[in-house]
Amino acid sequence: MKKHHVSEVEAVEVEQGAKGVTIRWLLTEKMGAATFVMRHFEIAPGGYTPRHAHVWEHEVYILSGAGIVVGNGRDNPFQAGDAILMPGDEEHQFRNTGTEPVTMLCLIPARESECVQR
Amino acid sequence: MKKHHVSEVEAVEVEQGAKGVTIRWLLTEKMGAATFVMRHFEIAPGGYTPRHAHVWEHEVYILSGAGIVVGNGRDNPFQAGDAILMPGDEEHQFRNTGTEPVTMLCLIPARESECVQR
Numbered sequence: 001m002k003k004h005h006v007s008e009v010e011a012v013e014v015e016q017g018a019k020g021v022t023i024r025w026l027l028t029e030k031m032g033a034a035t036f037v038m039r040h041f042e043i044a045p046g047g048y049t050p051r052h053a054h055v056w057e058h059e060v061y062i063l064s065g066a067g068i069v070v071g072n073g074r075d076n077p078f079q080a081g082d083a084i085l086m087p088g089d090e091e092h093q094f095r096n097t098g099t100e101p102v103t104m105l106c107l108i109p110a111r112e113s114e115c116v117q118r
Numbered sequence: 119m120k121k122h123h124v125s126e127v128e129a130v131e132v133e134q135g136a137k138g139v140t141i142r143w144l145l146t147e148k149m150g151a152a153t154f155v156m157r158h159f160e161i162a163p164g165g166y167t168p169r170h171a172h173v174w175e176h177e178v179y180i181l182s183g184a185g186i187v188v189g190n191g192r193d194n195p196f197q198a199g200d201a202i203l204m205p206g207d208e209e210h211q212f213r214n215t216g217t218e219p220v221t222m223l224c225l226i227p228a229r230e231s232e233c234v235q236r
Contacts, residue, residue, distance in 0.1 A: 001189030001210065002203040003196065026201035027177050033203055035227040036154040038177050040201075059145050059156050061223055063181070071119030078121065083144035083158075085120040085151055092119065105179055107225060109153040 002031050006040050020047025020096070029110050036107050043067070043094060043102040051093035056112040058086040060094075065102030068095045120149050124158050138165025138214070147228050154225050161185070161212060161220040169211035174230040176204040178212075183220030186213045 004026075011022040020043060027038040043049065043065070051070060060069075062082045068075045070093040071086055078084065078094075086092045096102040122144075129140040138161060145156040161167065161183070169188060178187075180200045186193045188211040189204060196202065196212075204210045214220040 001187070001194070001205070001208060003187070003189070003194060003200055005197070006199045006201060009201075026179070027203045031203055032175075032205055033177065034175060036177065036225065038179065038201060038225075057150075057152060059151065059154065059225070061144070061156065061179075069119070069121070071121070076119070076121060079123070081124045082121055083124060083127075083156060085145045085149055087119070087150055090119060105223070107154065107156075107177070 002027070009040070011042065014041075014049070017050030017052065018048065020044030021049055026105075033110055035110055037110050038105060038107050041094075041102075041104050041106055043096040043104075045096050045099050045101065048095040049093055051091065053089055053091045055088045056109050057088050058084070058092070059107045060084040060086065061105045063103040063105065065096060065100045066098045067102050068097050069093070070095075120145070127158070129160065132159075132167070135168030135170065136166065138162030139167055144223075151228055153228055155228050156223060156225050159212075159220075159222050159224055161214040161222075163214050163217050163219065166213040167211055169209065171207055171209045172230075173206045174227050175206050176202070176210070177225045178202040178204065179223045181221040181223065183214060183218045184216045185220050186215050187211070188213075
């Protein structure tokens with residue numbers, strides 16, 4: 001078993017089309033996560049993740065805050081407690097339209113995590 | 119994209135060696151989750167999950183509450199914000215030793231989810 005607290009993991013700024021977003025790699029292949037990996041994102045008020053599409057899916061759980069997720073070709077509101085499945089190849093983006101930070105978990109298949117981390 | 123709030127998903131009692139535990143299947147193969155699936159657990163004060171081992175791994179994020187996780191052959195405290203990787207074949211159990219409900223996400227590989235749901 002491996003265990004650590006989110007606050008113990010370094011927050012790294014996300015570049016490439018993002019604004020005000022940091023990522024923490026919570027559970028990784030290097031730690032032994034063989035099938036999928038767990039990341040924690042924080043989006044500052046007014047911030048957003050890149051608007052893009054890729055072949056792998058996302059599974060997201062909103063921990064705190066509220067905003068807009070682009071999916072199904074439109075803007076959709078999200079709030080804490082929402083679970084979101086973003087299939088591969090679908091254009092998506094998360095925007096913080098509120099006044100508090102948005103925090104969320106976003107998991108991806110392990111086979112893709114090396115590409116994403118680069 | 120599929121999205122729903124945790125409160126919209128039915129909570130089902132976990133049997134087989136558990137006490138005071140409910141599960142919500144948030145993101146499932148039926149919804150299109152191809153690689154891994156997301157479940158939400160609630161453990162009442164004094165409750166616990168089965169003490170067991172199985173071939174698939176768990177990735178857990180503690181949303182609220184505190185307790186004990188059995189892993190690495192011993193009792194380990196956990197609290198909200200902890201990320202836990204439980205490898206396959208390792209004996210484990212989550213116990214709520216506090217006075218508030220424990221809520222947590224627990225994800226597993228999709229290939230196993232049919233066995234677990236039965």
